[in-house]
């Protein structure tokens with residue numbers, strides 16, 4: 001039986017009807033049409049579904065939509081407000097951290113969760129932060145480099 | 159409008175956009191989440207399909223009872239084998255696969271038998287469980303060598319002598335005398351027996367390699383519907399819109415105008431998104447139900463349907479002279495193809511040799527490659543189409559050879575490495591090649607010769623591997639280039655952006671022609687209604703084929719532009735050139751005109767826009783199936799060498815890849831940043847496939863068809879960023895596009911043996927099976943300790 005659910009995503013309030021067993025990523029994608037978070041493994045192993053819940057990176061396939069009630073959900077669509085890009089997005093472009101792009105949303109949000117907490121991450125910090133995000137295309141090198149550059153840019157901005 | 163096919167000779171020094179690491183044209187879409195993938199579209203009222211699958215590895219279907227499933231609320235219809243065409247499909251070599259098993263036989267666990275369509279995927283799944291199928295189980299076979307034995311009691315495709323060949327099947331032969339052989343490829347060059355007689359030392363080995371999966375992040379998903387005029391539309395997360403269109407036409411006997419195929423950005427391919435079986439199923443459902451139907455794999459199903467790379471057994475024998483020359487090589491390679499090989503592995507009998515046949519100058523060569531049918535899930539193409547397997551054997555063998563002669567592995571390779579003008583194993587003369595420079599660069603970057611210190615239980619070693627890759631000259635490419643009045647150049651191509659960066663490459667090529675920035679180029683792809691004919695992003699062909707066609711189309715468009723401008727400016731077209739959206743006179747650059755004025759002036763007489771057309775074809779010379787000899791089998795040979803430094807824990811068998819170096823010969827690189835990206839990605843995928851990944855099957859049943867137990871490398875298994883070094887060493891190939899050669903699939907090939915060689919260097923243990931899991935290295939160390 002579908003149930004009414006209130007969700008706050010990227011600062012906007014939504015009301016949706018969804019079965020109680022639906023995961024957060026399913027409801028975002030199927031009911032709200034917010035599709036940047038992807039489904040790939042559905043077992044919590046790949047991180048393609050990563051979203052931020054109150055600023056923390058969580059796997060959207062392991063969280064029921066109902067568990068997100070009362071929390072702030074952020075997806076990649078909510079990252080840059082208006083025209084400008086977030087420094088992480090800019091660094092991903094400039095440093096070729098994107099190939100097929102299927103992991104990109106999860107990678108960028110895992111990076112954001114890290115950089116909001118840790119202004120001065122080491123390469124090891126970055127590796128730990130994205131250890132739950134698989135990328136089959138890039139070999140991670142350019143992703144790690146982009147996140148380190150973004151950290152620097154965010155420090156400059158602050 | 160003329161169609162032209164060009165070979166380009168512009169000097170690299172004159173290039174402004176090509177050869178530079180310009181940003182990807184799709185990156186903005188992708189970092190903002192605006193890039194659409196097939197699964198991001200969702201229509202109101204769409205139906206969802208799930209598949210009834212065989213629980214048996216080999217069985218005859220006696221009866222299918224769908225009455226309970228059809229009565230289940232929400233079920234809209236069920237597609238059965240009787241609804242499907244008889245035709246068998248396959249690409250390249252063997253057409254052995256029906257969309258549904260209309261011949262009444264299933265050949266692997268998980269083979270689709272029926273398609274259940276319902277209002278939600280949950281309902282469809284529940285109804286699948288209500289379909290009752292009666293089977294008569296047949297004896298099954300899972301081992302390739304057993305399947306190939308003449309007295310194997312099981313014949314998996316008893317009618318295989320009636321199957322037709324696929325589009326590129328010329329090189330690969332049917333093998334009627336061996337009941338379970340799907341295909342064979344032979345190489346006969348020189349006189350191998352004479353070579354072995356001349357040899358001072360003979361080295362013989364047997365290597366094996368496991369089945370591996372693509373592990374691309376986006377799973378299979380396809381939608382199909384019928385338009386009012388009876389056009390079948392299929393939108394899917396797959397590559398090759400035109401190839402699929404052709405296949406769907408053939409499969410269902412539809413005219414070309416009645417099939418439309420679409421795709422979006424693709425979330426990774428690695429060779430696994432070419433095969434049409436999946437579209438056939440969803441198209442059948444849409445045609446029967448006249449509704450929009452979606453079929454989406456679970457991750458587990460994605461393994462079943464995923465045309466994994468076959469496992470293989472490889473025997474290799476080299477004859478050597480004391481001075482270090484290789485005088486003869488003989489190989490027998492048997493691939494375990496599974497129940498069907500139409501997904502591409504039929505061709506693997508040839509392709510397994512493709513990473514090794516142009517690396518060294520070996521005068522006498524004899525190879526037999528076979529693909530065997532078994533009752534495991536089907537196999538197909540995966541990045542490099544089994545060339546990584548052959549290379550695993552041959553480049554491990556190179557180190558065994560060197561050690562047998564007491565030579566350094568680098569010195570031994572350099573002694574035999576192919577030079578300009580040598581002939582490869584296929585008899586083709588090699589030109590514009592730099593394999594020596596590639597291997598020297600890889601060795602230099604990994605500090606070959608400098609012994610690295612171990613630490614406690616950890617021992618360190620270094621290894622090398624070299625590969626060539628033949629770029630398959632399949633089917634031609636057409637490209638359209640439009641000049642739009644605001645100065646934008648629009649490129650329409652019919653292949654795919656699977657993540658490899660093709661859209662950026664064609665944008666760079668067009669930008670170079672018009673001397674503009676890539677942000678003034680708009681790339682349109684992914685719909686047979688709007689994109690011109692091309693084959694698919696396969697066999698690393700796109701940069702060469704689609705790229706050449708792009709340049710030809712741009713030149714055709716420029717020609718028309720100059721005619722138009724010439725009339726307006728009163729100057730001959732030959733006097734004109736273009737830059738930054740203006741046409742100018744070469745001798746008097748101040749005489750110039752923006753594109754927009756041209757169109758305004760001319761629109762009254764009918765020029766709304768300019769449309770340039772270009773195509774590229776490659777003419778292959780006759781090919782001798784008995785010897786594999788052909789004067790120009792592949793248009794070009796790129797090379798890649800890896801150096802690997804690894805640490806091995808001698809107590810636990812754990813292996814860590816510490817450093818990787820790459821020397822790459824892709825001629826003049828079109829976009830060095832994307833070359834690096836492909837290689838870095840290839841290295842990490844190869845780390846996975848050589849250390850961690852193995853598709854495990856027990857009596858044909860998947861044991862680890864999920865990302866929890868099919869373990870792919872995370873960043874933690876990857877070397878630190880500064881420890882991956884890539885350098886380009888090639889010289890421009892004058893027959894190539896701006897002097898460039900393709901790269902794509904080569905990036906896995908030489909890694910496996912380079913790592914095995916590093917493990918040997920560290921421990922003295924020669925690994926003969928890949929993946930070199932912790933367990934297998936542990937037992938290797940044990941045996942080695944006992945023997946010494």
Ligand code: FES
Nearest residue numbers: 042044046047061
């Ligand atoms: S889809 Fe959620 S972790 Fe893979």
Ligand code: FES
Nearest residue numbers: 100103135136137
């Ligand atoms: S860019 Fe393709 S999975 Fe990361």
